[in-house]
Amino acid sequence: MYGWTGRMLRVDLTAGTATAEELCPHDLHVFVGARGLGSKLLYDAGAYDVDPFAPENPLIFATGPLTGTYAPSAGRYNVLCRSPLTGAIAASNSGGYWAPELKFAGFDLIYVTGKAAAPVYLWVHDGKAEIRPADGLWGKTVSETEYAVRARTHPEAKVACIGPAGERLVRIACVVNDRSRAAGRSGVGAVMGSKNLKAIAVRGTGPVRVADKEAFKAARKRAMEKILTHPVTSAGLPAYGTAVLVNVINAHGAFPTRNFQTGVFPEADRISGETLAKEYLVRKKACFACSMACGRPTAIPSGPYRGAGEGPEYEAAWALGADCGVSDLAAVTHANWQCNEMGIDPISYGATLACAMELYQRGYLSKEQAGRELRWGDGHLLVEGVRLTAFREGIGNLLAEGSYRMASEFGHPELAMTAKKQEYPAYEPRAVQGIGLSYATSNRGGCHVRGYTIAPEVLGIPEKLDPLVADNKAFWVKTFQDATALVDSSGLCLFVTFAIGVPEIADLLAAATGEAYTAESGLLAGERVWNLERMFNLKAGFTRADDTLAPRLLSEPMPEGPARGQVSRIDLMLPEYYRLRGWDEEGRPTEATLARLGLRW
Amino acid sequence: MLVVHPERCTACRLCELACTFHQDGVFHPLKARLTVGIFPEDDVFVPIICEQCEVAACQEACPSGAITRNLETGALEVNTSRCVGCRMCVMACPFGTMVHVDVDGKMQKCDLCKGDPQCVAVCPWGALEYVEPNDAALARRREVARRLAGVLKGVRV
Ligand code: SF4
Ligand code: SF4
Ligand code: SF4
Numbered sequence: 001m002y003g004w005t006g007r008m009l010r011v012d013l014t015a016g017t018a019t020a021e022e023l024c025p026h027d028l029h030v031f032v033g034a035r036g037l038g039s040k041l042l043y044d045a046g047a048y049d050v051d052p053f054a055p056e057n058p059l060i061f062a063t064g065p066l067t068g069t070y071a072p073s074a075g076r077y078n079v080l081c082r083s084p085l086t087g088a089i090a091a092s093n094s095g096g097y098w099a100p101e102l103k104f105a106g107f108d109l110i111y112v113t114g115k116a117a118a119p120v121y122l123w124v125h126d127g128k129a130e131i132r133p134a135d136g137l138w139g140k141t142v143s144e145t146e147y148a149v150r151a152r153t154h155p156e157a158k159v160a161c162i163g164p165a166g167e168r169l170v171r172i173a174c175v176v177n178d179r180s181r182a183a184g185r186s187g188v189g190a191v192m193g194s195k196n197l198k199a200i201a202v203r204g205t206g207p208v209r210v211a212d213k214e215a216f217k218a219a220r221k222r223a224m225e226k227i228l229t230h231p232v233t234s235a236g237l238p239a240y241g242t243a244v245l246v247n248v249i250n251a252h253g254a255f256p257t258r259n260f261q262t263g264v265f266p267e268a269d270r271i272s273g274e275t276l277a278k279e280y281l282v283r284k285k286a287c288f289a290c291s292m293a294c295g296r297p298t299a300i301p302s303g304p305y306r307g308a309g310e311g312p313e314y315e316a317a318w319a320l321g322a323d324c325g326v327s328d329l330a331a332v333t334h335a336n337w338q339c340n341e342m343g344i345d346p347i348s349y350g351a352t353l354a355c356a357m358e359l360y361q362r363g364y365l366s367k368e369q370a371g372r373e374l375r376w377g378d379g380h381l382l383v384e385g386v387r388l389t390a391f392r393e394g395i396g397n398l399l400a401e402g403s404y405r406m407a408s409e410f411g412h413p414e415l416a417m418t419a420k421k422q423e424y425p426a427y428e429p430r431a432v433q434g435i436g437l438s439y440a441t442s443n444r445g446g447c448h449v450r451g452y453t454i455a456p457e458v459l460g461i462p463e464k465l466d467p468l469v470a471d472n473k474a475f476w477v478k479t480f481q482d483a484t485a486l487v488d489s490s491g492l493c494l495f496v497t498f499a500i501g502v503p504e505i506a507d508l509l510a511a512a513t514g515e516a517y518t519a520e521s522g523l524l525a526g527e528r529v530w531n532l533e534r535m536f537n538l539k540a541g542f543t544r545a546d547d548t549l550a551p552r553l554l555s556e557p558m559p560e561g562p563a564r565g566q567v568s569r570i571d572l573m574l575p576e577y578y579r580l581r582g583w584d585e586e587g588r589p590t591e592a593t594l595a596r597l598g599l600r601w
Numbered sequence: 602m603l604v605v606h607p608e609r610c611t612a613c614r615l616c617e618l619a620c621t622f623h624q625d626g627v628f629h630p631l632k633a634r635l636t637v638g639i640f641p642e643d644d645v646f647v648p649i650i651c652e653q654c655e656v657a658a659c660q661e662a663c664p665s666g667a668i669t670r671n672l673e674t675g676a677l678e679v680n681t682s683r684c685v686g687c688r689m690c691v692m693a694c695p696f697g698t699m700v701h702v703d704v705d706g707k708m709q710k711c712d713l714c715k716g717d718p719q720c721v722a723v724c725p726w727g728a729l730e731y732v733e734p735n736d737a738a739l740a741r742r743r744e745v746a747r748r749l750a751g752v753l754k755g756v757r758v
Contacts, residue, residue: 069628070618070723097614097639104630147642179641207621207629217622228725282644286613291725293611297644308644 002211003065003513004028009107009129011122013195014055014114018122018129023108029515030598033064033108035091036489036529038080041111042089043532048540052084052187053169053194055115061102061160061200062110064491068103068208068288069216071508072223072500073493075100075288079183081191082540085171085348085402086420086445089536090186093449093488094160095287096178101158104204116196121161123153125203134198138167141341142176145199153201161199162189163343165390169193170400172348172389172423176340180295180310181287184345186422186444187402211514219507223500227291230499232459237294237495238284242314243273245426250322252458252467253561254431256424257322258376259354260417260552263428264561267327271317280333282308292495298333305330305383309337312346315448318426319350324357324382331379335386342390348402351423353385355403355416356395364410370395414551420445420542429553431563432457434465434473437573440547441477443533449494451480461498470569474577485533486526502526528597531581531589535601544587547574602675603635603650603711603718603731610728612639612646616720623719624709625702632700634711635720648729650720651698651711653677659710662693667708676713684708 006025011018023037031037038060050056059081066074077099083090102110106127119134132152137145146159160177166189173189174182183189210216227233236244249255250268257265269275276296285295299308312320312332316339320332339346353374359365360374367373371394374381388396398406403416403423417424422445429436434453442450453476457467465476483502487494490509506522509515517525537546548554553568578585582593594600617633625632638647657677660668667683668690670676684707691699691708702709713731714720721731 070615070622205631207625207627207632209627213622213626283608284611285644285646286611288613289615289618290611290613291615293613293726295611 001025002209003069003509004033005103005106005108007107009110009124011110011112011129011131012114013112013116013120013131013197016116016131018131020107020127028065028108029513030525031529032486032489032509032525034062034067034076034489034491035078035080035093035485036525038062038078038091038109039089039529039532039536042080042082043536047082048536050082052082052087052191055195056113057082057191057194059112059188059191059195059197060109061112063099063103063108064489065513066508067491068100069210069512070289071220071492071512072227072496073287073290073292074491075290076491076493077102078488079175079188081188083186083188083444084169084190085187086422087540088420088444088542089533089540090188090444091488091533092174092183092185092188093494094175094177094181094183095290095493096158096181097288098158098160098177098181098202099491100208100288101202101204103208104206105202106204106206110200112195112197114195119196119198121149121199121201122197123201125154126205137198139164142343143179143341146179149199149201154203157201157203159199159201161343162192163341163390165343165400166190166193167198168390168392168400170344170389170392171402171405172345172352172400173343174345176343180340182340182345185347185447189343210512212511215511216508219504219511223496223504223508224291226499226504227496232461232498233292233495237292240273240277241284241294241296243271243276243312243317245314246272246317247274248458249427252431253558253563254428254458254467255318255322256417256426256428258325259323259351259358259415260424260428260550261358262559262561263431263563265322268322270327271321271329271332273314273317275329276312276317276333279329285310287493290493292493294495300330300333303330305334307334307337309340311340312336315425316346316350319347319354320382323350323354325376326379326382327377328379331382335383338383338386342386344386344390347425348423349386349389349399351417352399352403352406353382355407356399358415359407359410359412364412364415417550418446419549420546422446427454428558428563429549429568430558430566431561432467433470433569433573434467434476436549436553436568436570437473437477437577438481440549440570440574441481441577443530443537450484451477452484452494453477453480455498462501468563468566470572474573474580477573477577478580481530482523482526484526485529486522489525489529524597528599531593531597531599534589535599538588544585547587602653603713603721603729605648605650606728606730607645607647609726610637610646610648611726612637613725615723615725616648616729619719619723623714632702634698634700634709649696649698650729651677652696653711653713658693658695659690659699662689664689671712671715674713674716677710678712679708679710681705681707
């Protein structure tokens with residue numbers, strides 16, 4: 001096989017077994033890999049019916065056919081399971097070096113079920129695997145775990161693990177690999193914790209092969225010419241990381257501030273990528289096979305927040321910054337390092353803390369209940385809260401449940417800025433209409449990387465749309481969702497799509513695998529994945545009523561800035577979106593749509 | 602010859618991938634003729650290359666005279682018909698840049714891609730450079746001098 005290894009590792013932690021299996025070549029071809037293939041396996045396993053923390057919930061680590069090659073930024077994998085935060089399908093994407101190492105070890109994916117009687121870690125090396133006791137590892141931070149596991153396995157082993165948050169089933173816990181690359185969202189780390197699985201170390205000494213060497217070289221060359229000349233991928237991301245967006249988004253009045261009470265943060269520049277580069281950036285750092293190097297190793301030499309680590313990137317700078325009203329970049333940076341070490345999603349953490357702050361502001365959550373004051377802009381609380389959340393201590397035990405459950409407990413679920421119980425990222429749906437539809441219809445709940453319409457609506461890529469207009473946004477959201485599903489299934493980083501599109505990706509896939517991917521069939525594969533995820537959610541009990549946003553965004557006009565007076569027009573966009581998708585009025589794929597995509601209930 | 606600028610390296614490992622893809626037709630970092638030393642603890646990244654040493658330990662150690670210099674490129678190359686796979690060169694090379702290629706059981710090393718180094722071509726940040734040997738030596742002396750000058754002036758470079 002080319003591109004794919006064609007093999008997976010099946011691990012049953014209850015039985016204590018790990019065995020290699022062949023993957024179905026047809027499934028590989030039509031679901032491509034990573035997110036698509038993982039979704040197919042989850043669906044077939046009936047994971048929509050299982051409790052997310054039950055041993056039966058499969059936890060899948062899946063690479064794509066391009067992972068491990070020198071295709072642009074092709075070092076990624078997805079972690080999939082039924083999410084304990086949303087109850088929907090979870091597919092969280094991460095970079096670094098772990099995923100290609102799994103390919104070099106001879107596997108496309110690892111499929112974990114069951115629950116170990118005591119904490120264990122998995123040691124995968126060149127086609128073999130062992131389940132080993134994680135003595136002394138439980139309770140360790142991410143970097144401590146990584147170093148300890150490497151010492152017990154191989155100096156070159158790559159490690160994906162959970163921190164204390166995943167161990168304590170914190171619903172916003174992530175899986176972290178290479179110390180600071182995270183499969184961040186939807187609480188996949190908590191599912192790993194529920195299985196008593198602390199880490200997966202991988203070491204591979206084999207090659208990854210492609211079908212047509214010359215065609216692959218040529219396809220890469222065409223893609224790289226675009227990536228190396230596009231201003232975002234060749235200059236913006238390397239120089240300032242993703243946080244180059246802070247000032248841009250704020251200028252559009254789309255930078256959610258203090259739990260989405262407004263879209264303008266006057267102190268935005270203090271937490272921007274430009275300021276970070278000036279103050280704390282050590283150097284730029286790349287993931288495997290990536291020319292964009294948006295990674296941000298940072299260090300703070302002195303003061304209460306001194307230390308070193310990685311980040312923040314844009315989403316974290318916003319969630320830990322503007323959303324909590326914090327403008328102290330040192331506090332934001334240090335809180336981000338803490339999130340890396342504790343294994344917590346900084347988007348959901350920051351957004352949940354922001355929600356708690358608003359509950360407090362409005363008197364719905366008292367000082368006695370919180371055990372302390374929860375004031376906007378409190379950097380110390382921001383930093384300390386990460387550890388409290390990971391260990392479920394004090395206020396942290398509330399935050400550990402995510403904003404929807406927390407706000408519901410105090411009788412105000414409407415103050416949770418979530419879709420399908422997952423916190424929104426850093427763009428205001430009242431100021432950017434398409435992204436609101438994208439959040440509302442995202443199969444994993446509030447999320448920007450399922451259909452990043454910020455590219456056309458704000459950045460003008462591939463063409464400029466008016467962010468305040470709802471017309472025709474359904475078409476853009478659908479197209480971006482399908483294309484993104486293809487990107488995530490191939491093993492590429494989404495950021496390459498600032499410069500390249502489905503035709504370039506299809507060429508790479510065809511040359512790598514030897515299968516006849518074209519722009520049309522590639523986009524169709526993405527659409528297939530999207531519909532399969534939708535079917536998973538429908539079977540999990542989601543309905544049309546879940547394709548919506550927090551009431552504030554639908555009824556309270558934006559108070560200030562360029563989007564002043566606007567609300568999100570989901571009501572207009574959603575029916576058109578269903579129609580374009582070939583779904584009925586309840587948001588279910590019609591038989592004709594399923595037939596077109598080759599899917600069955 | 603190849604020159605490394607570690608301070609420009611981002612640890613993307615594209616050079617390792619391009620090297621084996623060109624030389625062996627597969628993506629196989631373990632067999633790359635150069636390796637990026639990545640020390641995540643300190644965020645320091647150092648590509649290690651074959652220095653094509655003037656008096657080369659690999660060549661001296663080889664019992665069958667399989668390692669010879671290509672006078673056009675200056676690279677030391679392995680003559681595979683002579684190589685017996687004894688791995689003496691592996692033990693001798695102070696940089697560990699000899700690799701054992703599975704296909705024929707023979708040793709391989711950086712041959713500067715016969716004068717068109719693929720690692721240099723793929724590196725997005727100019728962390729690897731291909732220069733005339735004399736220029737390289739001069740550039741390195743200048744680099745050292747620049748650092749010294751910085752130290753002398755008491756500023757960080
Ligand atoms: S292989 Fe080693 S000893 Fe031989 S020339 Fe290269 S660096 Fe020198
Ligand atoms: S010059 Fe060629 S053979 Fe030598 S390290 Fe670079 S890519 Fe490999
Ligand atoms: S390609 Fe360049 S930047 Fe990337 S690892 Fe190699 S030397 Fe470093």
